[in-house]
Amino acid sequence: MLTIPGRGSSLFCDGVSRRDFLRIGGLALGGLSLPDLLRLEATAGIQKSPKSVIMVFLAGGPPHLDMFDLKPDAPAEIRGDFRPIPTNVPGLDICEHMPRLARMMDKFTVIRSMIGAGPDHSAGQCLTGYKDILSKAQGGRPSLGSVVSKLQGPVSSDVPPFVGLSPRTGEVRWGNPGDPGFLGLPHAPFTPFRTEGPGKASGPEFVVQPGRLRDRRSLLTELDDLRRGLDRDEGLRGLDAFTNRAFDVLSSGRVFDALDVSKEDPRLRDKYGVGDMKNEADGPPCCMDHFLMARRLVEAGVRTVTISFGRWDTHGQNFKSNAERIPKLDKALSALVEDLHMRGLDRDVAVVVWGEFGRTPKINKDAGRDHWPQASFTVLAGGGMKHGQVIGSTDKYAEHPKDRPITYQSVFATLYRHLGIDHDGLIADRANRPMFLLDEHPEPIRELI
Numbered sequence: 001m002l003t004i005p006g007r008g009s010s011l012f013c014d015g016v017s018r019r020d021f022l023r024i025g026g027l028a029l030g031g032l033s034l035p036d037l038l039r040l041e042a043t044a045g046i047q048k049s050p051k052s053v054i055m056v057f058l059a060g061g062p063p064h065l066d067m068f069d070l071k072p073d074a075p076a077e078i079r080g081d082f083r084p085i086p087t088n089v090p091g092l093d094i095c096e097h098m099p100r101l102a103r104m105m106d107k108f109t110v111i112r113s114m115i116g117a118g119p120d121h122s123a124g125q126c127l128t129g130y131k132d133i134l135s136k137a138q139g140g141r142p143s144l145g146s147v148v149s150k151l152q153g154p155v156s157s158d159v160p161p162f163v164g165l166s167p168r169t170g171e172v173r174w175g176n177p178g179d180p181g182f183l184g185l186p187h188a189p190f191t192p193f194r195t196e197g198p199g200k201a202s203g204p205e206f207v208v209q210p211g212r213l214r215d216r217r218s219l220l221t222e223l224d225d226l227r228r229g230l231d232r233d234e235g236l237r238g239l240d241a242f243t244n245r246a247f248d249v250l251s252s253g254r255v256f257d258a259l260d261v262s263k264e265d266p267r268l269r270d271k272y273g274v275g276d277m278k279n280e281a282d283g284p285p286c287c288m289d290h291f292l293m294a295r296r297l298v299e300a301g302v303r304t305v306t307i308s309f310g311r312w313d314t315h316g317q318n319f320k321s322n323a324e325r326i327p328k329l330d331k332a333l334s335a336l337v338e339d340l341h342m343r344g345l346d347r348d349v350a351v352v353v354w355g356e357f358g359r360t361p362k363i364n365k366d367a368g369r370d371h372w373p374q375a376s377f378t379v380l381a382g383g384g385m386k387h388g389q390v391i392g393s394t395d396k397y398a399e400h401p402k403d404r405p406i407t408y409q410s411v412f413a414t415l416y417r418h419l420g421i422d423h424d425g426l427i428a429d430r431a432n433r434p435m436f437l438l439d440e441h442p443e444p445i446r447e448l449i
Contacts, residue, residue: 113392
C-alpha cells in the first residue's frame with residue numbers, strides 16, 4: 001500500500017487533508033484499479049478528442065419550483081417562500097438566491113420539462129440515463145464517464161479519462177461517482193476521495209511525505225522503493241507491466257496538480273468559494289472546491305468529471321435549508337462557467353446540472369416538499385451549444401410538463417453528440433454482446449444544436 005498523507009491544516013470538503021486522499025493498494029487506487037484502467041489502451045480503440053463533460057448531481061432531488069421554475073401566482077402552499085428575479089435573458093426568471101447566475105443566464109439553458117424520472121433516490125439515472133431497475137436487468141448500465149473511457153480512452157496515458165469527485169456518503173446512492181456497470185472495473189472512475197476504510201487495505205504500506213511530492217526525483221525514488229517492496233511480497237506478485245505504468249501516472253504529477261486548488265490565484269478561488277468540509281448528514285457536502293477541481297481536471301485532459309453537491313432531500317424545512325444551500329450552488333456554478341468562458345473552454349467543456357427528480361408542488365406540514373418524479377429541471381452550459389433559452393414548460397402549479405417534454409436519455413444523446421460519440425451506436429458488454437448506448441433512440445435536443 002502506498003499512502004500519501006497530508007497535514008491536518010488544509011482540508012478537502014470531505015474532511016480529508018489535501019494530500020491524504022490517494023492510496024495505492026493491490027486492489028485499487030481510490031476505488032479504481034489504475035493498472036486495469038491503463039490496460040484499456042491495449043484493448044480499446046482510442047479516439048483523441050478534446051471534448052469533455054462536467055456533471056453535477058444534486059443529491060436527493062432539488063426543488064424545481066424553488067430554483068428554476070417558480071410559480072409566483074400560485075397559492076401560498078404551492079409557491080413557497082422564495083421569489084423570482086429577472087435574468088439577463090428576457091422572460092427567464094430564477095430564484096432570488098441565485099443573483100450571480102441571473103446576471104449570466106445567457107450562458108445557460110434551463111430545461112423545465114424533464115420527465116421519466118424514477119421515484120427512488122439514486123444518482124444512477126443522472127449518471128447512466130437509465131432507471132436503476134432497468135439498468136440492473138441489463139447487467140448494470142455504465143455511466144457516461146465509463147462509456148467515454150471505453151470508446152475514447154484517455155487523452156494522455158498519465159491522466160485518467162474519468163474522475164469522480166464524490167466522497168463516500170451515508171446514503172451510498174448519493175455518493176455514486178459513476179459505476180462502470182457491464183463495462184467492468186477498467187472503466188470505473190478514478191475516485192480520489194473514496195479511500196478504503198480500516199481493514200480493507202491489502203499489501204505492505206509505504207509512506208510518501210507530502211513535502212516530497214513537489215520533488216519529482218524524490219517521488220520516483222519512493223516509487224522505486226515501493227516496486228521493490230511489491231516484488232518481495234508474495235501476495236502481490238504477478239502485477240504486470242500495466243501496474244508499473246500506474247506508478248508512472250502518479251509520478252507525472254498531473255493529477256496531483258489538478259486536484260491541488262491551492263495553486264490557483266486566491267482571488268479566483270474566492271470566486272468559486274470553498275464550501276462545507278463535512279457531508280450534509282448522509283449526503284454529500286456543498287463543496288465549491290470540487291467545481292474548481294473539475295475545471296483543472298478537464299484542463300489537464302480528463303474527459304468526464306462527476307460532482308455530487310449537497311443534500312437536497314428536503315421533506316422538512318425546505319426553505320430554511322435551501323436558503324443556505326442554493327447560494328452556494330449559485331456561487332460555484334457561476335464561477336465555473338465564467339472561468340470556462342474566460343479560458344476559451346466553453347466550446348470544449350459541457351456542464352450539466354440535475355437531480356434524480358423534482359419535488360412536490362404542495363408544501364407539506366413540515367414546511368418541506370416530497371418526491372415528485374413527474375417533473376424536474378436540468379441546467380446546461382458550454383459544449384458549444386446555443387444557450388440563453390428555456391426549453392419546455394410546466395402547468396400552472398409545476399405538476400406536469402405542459403410542452404416539450406425532455407427525457408434523461410435525450411440529454412445523454414446531446415452530451416454524446418458533444419463528445420463526438422454516436423448516440424445511436426452500440427457498445428459491447430462483458431460478454432461481447434452488442435448493446436445500444438441509449439435504448440430509447442432519442443435525438444439530441446434540437447434547440448441546443
